[in-house]
Amino acid sequence: MTAVPATASSTATVVCAYDRLTPELGVAALVGGEQVAIFRLADGSVHAVQNLDPFSGASVMSRGITGSRGDVPTIASPIYKQVFSLLDGTCLVTMDKSPKDGQAPDLVVYPVTLDNGQVIIDLAGSE
Amino acid sequence: MTTEHIVVVGGGMVAHRFTEALRARDTAGRYSVEVLAEEPRAPYDRVALTSYFQLKSPDELQLGDPALWHDPLVTLHRDTRATGVDRDRRIVRVDGGREVAYDHLVLATGSYAWAPPTPGADLPGVFMYRTVDDVAALRGWVEERRAALGRPVRGAVIGGGLLGLEAAGALQSLGAVSTVIQFADRLMNLQVDEGGGEALKRLIERMGVTVRCNTATQEIRAGKDGHVGSLLFADGGEQLVDVVVFATGVRPRDELGATAGLEIGARGGVVVDDTCLTADPAVSAIGEVACIQGACLGLIAPGNTMAEIAVDRLLGGSSTFPGADMATKLKLLGVDVASFGDAFATTPGALEMVYADPVNGVYKKLVLTDDATTLLGGVLVGDASAYASLRPMVGAALPGDPAAWILPEGSVEKGEIELPDSAGVCSCNNVSAGAIRDAVNHDGCHDLGAVKACTKAGTSCGSCLPLVKKIMGTELEKSGIEVSNALCEHFALSRTQLFNAIKVAEVTTFSEVIERFGTGRGCDICKPTVGSILASLYNAHVLGDDRAALQDTNDRVMANMQKDGTYSVVPRVPGGEILPEHLILIGQIAQDYGLYTKITGGQRIDLFGARLEQLPSIWKRLVDAGMESGHAYGKSLRTVKSCVGSTWCRYGVQDSVGMAIALELRYRGLRSPHKLKLGVSGCARECAEARGKDVGVIATDKGWNVYVGGNGGFTPVHAQLLVEDVPDDQVFQVIDRYLMYYIRTADRLQRTAPWQQEHEGGLDRIREIVVEDSLGLGAELDAHMARHIDSYEDEWKAVLNDPVRLQQFTSFVNAPDQADPTLAYVEQRGQRRPATPEERAGGAVLIAPSTLEVRS
Ligand SMILES: Cc1cc2nc3c(=O)[nH]c(=O)nc-3n(C[C@H](O)[C@H](O)[C@H](O)COP(=O)(O)OP(=O)(O)OC[C@H]3O[C@@H](n4cnc5c(N)ncnc54)[C@H](O)[C@@H]3O)c2cc1C
């Protein structure tokens, strides 16, 4: 396993360089054993949510399509097409399905900070 | 409650409808049904009898869901003829003397084919045209005679009505030359007038059928071998024949009713009242055997109506027979013929308005009231596209200039028609314009799917769908509900409009498209749609520029995502022909990566369970060995399935594999609104099941037949004939144009079958556009396809050469050599499959995917 560099805070992790992110194309990262999906949008903002898709149980959110509903930036599951807010993780469109047993319908959102051209995710700050 | 027992005599189309409707509506199980059928098979689609010659097995003619006959409350006896009815004891006697008791008896014995008494009518080689056994015997005879004589078989059909022309078409399709002998002065004298008959004759003769009107057949004479040899006519003429088919009309099979003492009509038929009951309240008669309102009706629609009425009455309903609509629309030998309402202008003072174009074989006539406003009826020969709109208008005022309906398209502006509520729109399921309006206004059906589900309109043959769509649109508009074709909240345009906008503006990136034609950032609906349009228009790489982010799940990484987030890999195997070394390579890759392997329905091999980061190395091995992407992941051409064809098969008449490979290489990589599959069969036996594909190509002695629209998804449909007996280059040209026209005009995710059904004017109009080039679009469609073919590149090969795009195929941006730790598999039948949640929870032995990987 590749060593994950640690930063000052014990829970905040440097994931990659900002330039490594392609606009509107997500990537997955392993942060302290958790899978995180990270998106750089066309406006330059970066968002991070859980990579686990609660409706299929597969770790695939990073491979979904980004978009918007009204003013809210969104990510759609690549498996059954549920749509979630990238701002607070709320499931906006359930496609008439329920999440897998033991899963909440909404996604966990992780705070992202940019420092010196690096993308930093803080697991402890999740909501 | 005890069940009452219904006995139905006759196992024809109407008996089927009766049984089906009873079982659907009698939910309480009040009645049990026993069907006595003389024919050796379950009820079949007699109307489609002529298609028997194109089918592999008579089973394809079966009506409805065969599960009906396994319903515990339904019993079907085949090969069982009823010989008598004892109404006092309520008993039916069957062959062999067995007796069957009934509480209610339904006579549905239909008609038999009638032939005028003619000397020689019993010679070998003389046939009737009513049952599957008749047509099977006819086919056997023609094939046998052709082999014995070593020349084309000479056929004659006696009777120039609807059935006679069908039979003549059947003889032709069997490779016989045929002559139609008509006693009356014109063809189809019961449906069309003199002018129509003339146009019809010209069109039919153009198909190579000889027509002899005003001719009475006096005698059929035997040849030297004792088989039928010649026809002798009343005017002294004579004609040599090897096979004769009688199509001189039908007579009701009313003998059971007659011997049971029930009233019989003047021209035959068991007399019933408007509720389909005979004078005996325990006996009904339905279908062609019933004499209702003074006549026996030889069409299926009134028969089905009677079946529904009988069922309704048995369940306590109060429906009555509304009178029959004898309107007909047919395609005989590829010629459209329609007749409706007062076709012969018998109404006092009626006016006839006629348009005739002898060169193109078109004849159209409207019958109008003396003030030339109200439509009374009409005849359409050669072009019956106005039939669907006109038939329901009988009895109503035609808006605008009536001539607009018969003059060539565009010469006079047509008035907007507003159908009366009572007008029938869907004749298969008896749905009126009013019922459709109700569904829209009161049941909240605001799209075609909802209207279809709610009213059943357009769910059988589908020919009324353009009209249903139009009525729905008008109602929605009236009630102020905007008919929204908008793709999603980001684009107010429909897919077709957006396609044209992008084409005209020549924009090539999503950011330009949304800036010019949309709002916001896009979403999972419009992004893949735009991605697909850009790919169809410019054929540039799906992952190029800003396009990777547009692609749906599968296209985005050029592989099919499975339920656990891993992918399947499918290399192209054009036409299903594969080199042994490629088979070995695929097997080797599957072993090395521990992939689950399965043969697909499209004659290629699917490798499941590859992780995102494994895709490039797998594809590198495939590409290095000369294989390429199979586009199994795209809304694009998937496969062209083929049978082995004339190179090996004893029956093949053309090289179906060669044709399939040519088609697959021609259209590979073509992005479209939905996935596309083609099929090619080397002869009429159709082993490739090509008519179940978007485009099916079937070999004939003279070339190829091309069928289109055989992809209905949830509702399977057979592909319909687009062109017949065409050579290779024309096969390519019509398919080029058909596909391109579909790609340009279909809705998002609309398959070819519904697109074709909902297209204004249906397949006939599409044929005009792509075959006859009526819109002058042909050259443009050809050029567009030529561009596609020229610019094709293997998507996977291109990605393997591009380090930037390869970056996407990474498991974790900060741990690229780590596999997704949540994947878990168990073994099944010697291969692996994803573990179920129970298996994970129960701690079953899980196979970590990385342990299976030997090389990478
Ligand atoms: C080639 C062809 C093309 C046609 N095309 C069209 C068309 O385009 N449009 C249209 O509307 N109509 C068409 N028709 C007519 C249509 O097929 C009939 O109207 C329809 O089949 C009538 O249904 P039915 O159940 O009343 O009779 P049938 O379908 O004739 O069924 C009656 C059944 O009862 C059986 N039977 C009779 N007597 C007994 C007995 N004593 N005991 C047991 N069984 C018995 C018969 O063997 C038969 O199977 C066509 C017919 C043919 C032959």
Ligand code: SF4
């Ligand atoms: S369809 Fe093909 S395989 Fe089947 S019999 Fe004809 S040529 Fe042979």
